[in-house]
Amino acid sequence: MKPNHYNTIIIGAGPAGLTAGIYLSRAKMKTLILDSGIAGGQLILTHEIANYPGIEKISGYELSNTMRKQALAFGCEIQSGISIKDINFEAVEKSVQLSNGKQFTADTIILATGGRSRTLGISGEDKFKGRGISYCATCDGDFFQDKEIAVVGGGNTALEEAVSLTKYASKVTLIHMLDHFQAFAHAIDEAKSNPKIEIKMQSRITAFNGEQKLESVNVENLLTHELSELKLDGVFVFIGYEANTDFVQGRCIELNERNEIVTDDQLQTNVPGVFAAGDALAKRFRQITTAVSDGTIAALNAMEFIRQASAIKVA
Ligand SMILES: Cc1cc2nc3c(=O)[nH]c(=O)nc-3n(C[C@H](O)[C@H](O)[C@H](O)COP(=O)(O)OP(=O)(O)OC[C@H]3O[C@@H](n4cnc5c(N)ncnc54)[C@H](O)[C@@H]3O)c2cc1C
Secondary structure, X not given: OOOOEEEEEEEOOOHHHHHHHHHHHHOOOOEEEEOOOOOOHHHHHXXXXXXXXXXXXXXXXXXXXXXXXXXXXXXXXXXXXXXXXXXXXXXXXEEEEEOOOXXXXXXXXXXXXXXXXXXXXOOOHHHHEOOOEEOOHHXXXXXXXXXXXXXXXXXXXXXXXXXXXXXXXXXXXXXXOOOOOEOOHHHHHHHHHXXXXXXXXXXXXXXXXXXXXXXXXXXXXXXXXXXXXXXOOEEEEOOOEEEOOHHHOOOOOOEOOOOOEOOOOOOEOOOOOEEEOHHHEOOOOOOHHHHXXXXXXXXXXXXXXXXXXHHHHHO
């Protein structure tokens, strides 16, 4: 095999990409993972993980570092801090060109570039991420047992998660900018009828306050422009999600209306030999376990694709 040719190039070294790397390199497939940041993906941002089966509590850094070491130990190569200049997905021999001039070819590609929750972009948000501000109720709801929290947003996710967070929190203030929710009627009814939920319509958070952790937020009433301070322990922001697919937009890979990658049930995209895994996929639930599962399925199908392609070549 040419030195710069790989059986599989994986784009993205989050849990989905690292899992695919572990499976492929353990099966002796020559595998390269390319990441624009550092290996670990969103796990690096996660202070504590308590819902990864088999491990009671672990920091995101430790879990991702173990995954990275596992992949490297099986012979997987990882290049971090790269920037992709161009990709040719459609040819039988796929190619990836980096901005630093390096070029690689591969039989298969796995897209595992994850995504990010939309943020409010207001004062104090960066400081209190993971110290009171969260974008994932399944991940962090349990840390707010008997605490007062707020949920920001007015879509189905915000309303459903506000209701689910009442299992933990003593009070949930639902803050929404508009005078109406953009959600299903049943989700609105459920939120409105929950005694633990107080709704503030036509309102927005203007600042997050605290010392080491979040202690309060400033809320503006958008009708009267009156400002008030709301003391609380946590804020969950559900104002949308963006897949990291900018680099494939306008190319041959099919995306849905939210720019998430569309695949079949074997996680193959519309282009033969190009698979996708993890949070960048068009799907509902985005967790470490689902990313790891996708990474496994994409890797096993990439292997099968390579096996079938080489069987055809031999015949
Ligand atoms: C604060 C926080 C807490 C969370 N807590 C939990 C939890 O407790 N339990 C749980 O199950 N889930 C949790 N999650 C969700 C979980 O982290 C994600 O579902 C999971 O990381 C998704 O894995 P992924 O590999 O698909 O993508 P990501 O983790 O997003 O990794 C994608 C990788 O791709 C790279 N990348 C992106 N674009 C490019 C590009 N153009 N070129 C090259 N590389 C690129 C990124 O640098 C990144 O390393 C949390 C998320 C956050 C943000």
